[in-house]
Amino acid sequence: MRIEDEVKLDYADVLLRPKRSTLTSRKDVTLEREFSFYHSPKKWKGIPIMTANMATSGTFSMARTLAPYKLITMFHKYYTIEDYTEFFKDFHDPDYIGYTIGIREEDIIQLQKMNEAGLMKHFSFICLDVPNGYIQRFLEVIREIRASYPEHIIIAGNVVTNEMTEEIILAWADIVKIGIGPGSACTTRKMTGVGYPQLSAVIECADAAHGITNKNGACGLIIADGGQQYPSCVAKAFCGGADFNMFGCMFSGFDESGGELVEKNGKKYKEYYGSSSNRALIENYGKKDAHRASEWRHVLMPYKGSIHDFIQDVFGSLRSTGTYIGAAKLKQFPKCATFIRVNRQLTTYLESFETDK
Numbered sequence: 001m002r003i004e005d006e007v008k009l010d011y012a013d014v015l016l017r018p019k020r021s022t023l024t025s026r027k028d029v030t031l032e033r034e035f036s037f038y039h040s041p042k043k044w045k046g047i048p049i050m051t052a053n054m055a056t057s058g059t060f061s062m063a064r065t066l067a068p069y070k071l072i073t074m075f076h077k078y079y080t081i082e083d084y085t086e087f088f089k090d091f092h093d094p095d096y097i098g099y100t101i102g103i104r105e106e107d108i109i110q111l112q113k114m115n116e117a118g119l120m121k122h123f124s125f126i127c128l129d130v131p132n133g134y135i136q137r138f139l140e141v142i143r144e145i146r147a148s149y150p151e152h153i154i155i156a157g158n159v160v161t162n163e164m165t166e167e168i169i170l171a172w173a174d175i176v177k178i179g180i181g182p183g184s185a186c187t188t189r190k191m192t193g194v195g196y197p198q199l200s201a202v203i204e205c206a207d208a209a210h211g212i213t214n215k216n217g218a219c220g221l222i223i224a225d226g227g228q229q230y231p232s233c234v235a236k237a238f239c240g241g242a243d244f245n246m247f248g249c250m251f252s253g254f255d256e257s258g259g260e261l262v263e264k265n266g267k268k269y270k271e272y273y274g275s276s277s278n279r280a281l282i283e284n285y286g287k288k289d290a291h292r293a294s295e296w297r298h299v300l301m302p303y304k305g306s307i308h309d310f311i312q313d314v315f316g317s318l319r320s321t322g323t324y325i326g327a328a329k330l331k332q333f334p335k336c337a338t339f340i341r342v343n344r345q346l347t348t349y350l351e352s353f354e355t356d357k
Helices: 059-067 080-086 105-116 136-148 162-168 188-192 198-210 233-241 276-286 308-325 332-335 343-354
Strands: 014-016 033-035 042-044 050-051 097-101 125-129 155-157 177-178 220-224 245-248 260-263 267-273 296-302 340-341
Touching: 014 233, 014 308, 059 245, 080 105, 080 245, 097 105, 105 125, 105 136, 136 155, 136 162, 155 198, 162 177, 162 198, 177 198, 177 332, 198 220, 198 233, 233 308, 233 332, 296 340
Parallel strands: 050 245, 097 125, 125 155, 155 177, 177 220, 220 245
Antiparallel strands: 014 340, 033 042, 260 267, 267 296
């Protein structure tokens, strides 16, 4: 047993210090980025924000809405081949969707069937998603998928430490998903005691990934996955070095989100739950295995209507952050950012007060 006593930070532990800027308007801040990848020969251009691959956010209706904004929808694991066949009759934006699998044998077989049906050509991204990216089987599956799909951009996670980030990239993934337990409905930290403050995880893993560069100058990349409660958290993740931002909670509760719309005490709500919740396990697998514990809550989220206004709010917030710190491009956020540690007790109190009101 050992104890690390270095201070680690979540998004709520910091603010961004404003700086003198030559920017004259939020319009001067460019959010679109272009990426090359360490392994995949593809290039990608868009706004590097994506939905979590959850049943309530990684939906077909979300993809149809987000693709014109050049945002990525990472589909949940529960769509069938028949579902995808129907979807691709009128959807033709491979750069803005990703196919999600786990590392079970049935997941690999399903991916093969998707390919045999000619459906994988419609995806730019393949996401290998497990709650614990530290097991040896995970690295073996990454190598297996890369051998079969050398052109695809492979996302793999989740981990929270620099050495594992490096190992996953060297195991042939292009992007590493960072985060264990920060999600608003995730109970991994409460159930297992395992986790890592999300902003520090992003900063440390981004540094590790960006230090691995190929002969063409492309480096490993990371996704900040989870823990973003407000648009400001998205900005802080980018300032911490995240290349992409993934979240589920803020993409849930809308018309385009999954989950049933329910009415309670005269108010409308939509369901929000993760892949490891009892609801998801029973609904999609027919049971919860005896060796598993649920590590997600099933909650009702206030119904938010259409997602279009929210997207504009996120874009506007990021552009506003850029003007405050003097960053004309999203790529410049880490270079221009100075974080200030704040009194967490005061921050928690103010957030609680806001919620109560």
